[in-house]
Amino acid sequence: MEVWHNLDSVPYPEKQLVLGLGNFDGLHRGHRCLLDKMVRYSRQEGKIPGAFLFYPHPQQFLNPASSPKMLLDLEKKLELLDRLGIEAAFVIAFDGSMASLDAEEFVKTILVDKLKVGGVFVGFNYRFGHQASGTPEQLRSYGERYGFAVAVIPPVFVAGVLVSSTVVRTALESGDVERAQQLLGYWPVIRGVVAPGDSRGRLLGFPTANIATARDVIIPLAGVYAGSARIAGRRHTTVVNIGYRPTFVDSREIVIEAHLLQFMGYVYGESIEIELFKRLRGERRFESAEALVLQIEKDIQEAVAISSQAGVSC
Numbered sequence: 001m002e003v004w005h006n007l008d009s010v011p012y013p014e015k016q017l018v019l020g021l022g023n024f025d026g027l028h029r030g031h032r033c034l035l036d037k038m039v040r041y042s043r044q045e046g047k048i049p050g051a052f053l054f055y056p057h058p059q060q061f062l063n064p065a066s067s068p069k070m071l072l073d074l075e076k077k078l079e080l081l082d083r084l085g086i087e088a089a090f091v092i093a094f095d096g097s098m099a100s101l102d103a104e105e106f107v108k109t110i111l112v113d114k115l116k117v118g119g120v121f122v123g124f125n126y127r128f129g130h131q132a133s134g135t136p137e138q139l140r141s142y143g144e145r146y147g148f149a150v151a152v153i154p155p156v157f158v159a160g161v162l163v164s165s166t167v168v169r170t171a172l173e174s175g176d177v178e179r180a181q182q183l184l185g186y187w188p189v190i191r192g193v194v195a196p197g198d199s200r201g202r203l204l205g206f207p208t209a210n211i212a213t214a215r216d217v218i219i220p221l222a223g224v225y226a227g228s229a230r231i232a233g234r235r236h237t238t239v240v241n242i243g244y245r246p247t248f249v250d251s252r253e254i255v256i257e258a259h260l261l262q263f264m265g266y267v268y269g270e271s272i273e274i275e276l277f278k279r280l281r282g283e284r285r286f287e288s289a290e291a292l293v294l295q296i297e298k299d300i301q302e303a304v305a306i307s308s309q310a311g312v313s314c
Contacts, residue, residue, distance in 0.1 A: 001082040003089045007114045010090075016118030017088065018042040018149075019111070020051045022126060023058070025165040026071030027080045029185045030123065030156040037153060038121040039085040047118050050088035051081055052110075058094045060216065069218035071168055071184075076191055076273075090115070103134030107142045119149035126152075158182055175221035175279040187227075187275035187310075188220065190240070190256060194231075194267045208241070208257040209267055211274070219254060220276065222283045226303035227276045228310070229260050231267060236260040237307040238274055239299050243283035261300065277306050 004010050020038045024031045035051070042049035055074055059067040072080070074091065081089055092098070101109065106129045111117045120139065128134040136152040143150035156163045163183050171180040172188060180188045192213035209231075213219065222243035229238040239259045258274055280299055286292040 001078070001086055001089055003078060003091060005091050005093070007090070007092060007110065010114065013048055013088075013116075016047045017050045017115055018045070018047045018119040018121070019090075019115065019117055020049075020086075020121045021053075021128070022123060023053050024051065024077065024081070025057065026168050026184060027077060027084075028071075028163050028165065028168055028183050029158060030153075030163040032084065032185055033156050034121050034123055034153040035081075035084050035086065037151065041119070041121075041151070045118070048087050049085060050090065051086050052090045052092070052115075053077075054094035054098070055091045056094060056216070058099070061094045062099065068166075068169060070216050071165060071172075071218060072189075073191060073214045073217050076189065080186075100130060103129030103138055104142060105129070106134065107139070107146065111148070112146045117148045119143075119151070121151045121153060123153050124155055169218060172218055172220045175223055175282075177220060177225065177276040177279060187277060190219070190274045190276065191217075192256070192272060194270045194272055196268055208259045209272060211256040211258060211272060213256065219256070221279070222254065224280045224283065224299055225276045226278045226280055226299075226306040227258075227274045228307055229258055229272055229274045231260070231263075231270055231272045232265065236263045237304055239280075239296070239303045240274055240276065241283065259296075259300070261304070277310050 018038055018041060020035050022031065022034070035049075039049040057067065057070065078089055078091070111120065120143070122136055122139060124136065126136055126139070128139070136150075140150045140152070159182070161167060161183075168180050168183045171177070171183065177188050190211060190213060192211040194209045195212040196210065220242060225240040225242065227238045227240050229236050238261065241255075241257045243254060245255060258272070280302055286295065
């Protein structure tokens with residue numbers, strides 16, 4: 001998949017583009033339905049399936065104080081787009097000049113003049129242009145005017161619930177990673193880099209990797225989770241603690257610590273990705289290090305059982 005960050009450098013393609021439009025935060029089942037249909041259509045029509053998204057998210061530019069945390073960082077989003085068959089991704093900066101374009105200007109200037117689209121696919125609630133004034137119905141009329149196809153994908157429901165990034169975010173904020181998985185179509189992930197810690201886990205006999213994550217990506221509710229970590233090309237069953245470590249330090253900032261089973265090695269600076277399978281319990285203060293160790297041993301046993309059900313070995 002080719003990724004473009006500057007529309008002025010996009011070469012004129014031999015085949016027309018068909019674009020999925022949207023931020024695709026989380027690439028949940030609704031997004032996947034849209035993109036699957038777009039990829040199939042593009043291949044049937046001999047066109048290039050692509051995705052057009054803004055980065056940062058428009059709300060991070062327009063309302064930074066109240067902008068929600070993202071479900072995925074950009075790198076992971078592009079990785080999933082590639083897996084879905086997207087051949088060209090246009091990741092365009094959202095700034096003042098972009099925000100000032102009205103709905104028709106966005107279509108004419110960006111989609112028609114610069115990208116020469118042959119078609120676009122959008123969700124039923126897609127909005128575009130200055131102050132989000134453009135609607136799917138307007139987009140259809142612009143498609144007729146400028147000569148490109150428009151497909152509007154209806155809402156997707158899972159167990160009677162409309163799938164949306166907001167609903168996924170709510171599930172993660174309550175620690176319900178199993179519910180989030182149903183809506184996403186994949187296990188929710190924590191991604192970051194292993195950073196130095198205070199080595200307290202190692203002193204207790206359970207060495208942990210401290211994970212530094214992107215500040216604009218959501219962190220699930222504090223607690224202990226069963227999961228699987230991918231690091232240095234291998235997977236390991238993992239117990240993840242998200243919280244403030246009240247037994248020892250009661251940190252002011254949330255800390256993510258992962259105990260990787262059957263892992264030995266120097267990992268500082270390594271990239272790590274953790275899939276979360278289940279929240280085992282909330283974080284709590286223990287009266288002694290010995291009591292904490294006994295609980296960690298129970299957490300590990302439960303995590304191993306859950307990971308084996310998920311098809312992950314130590």
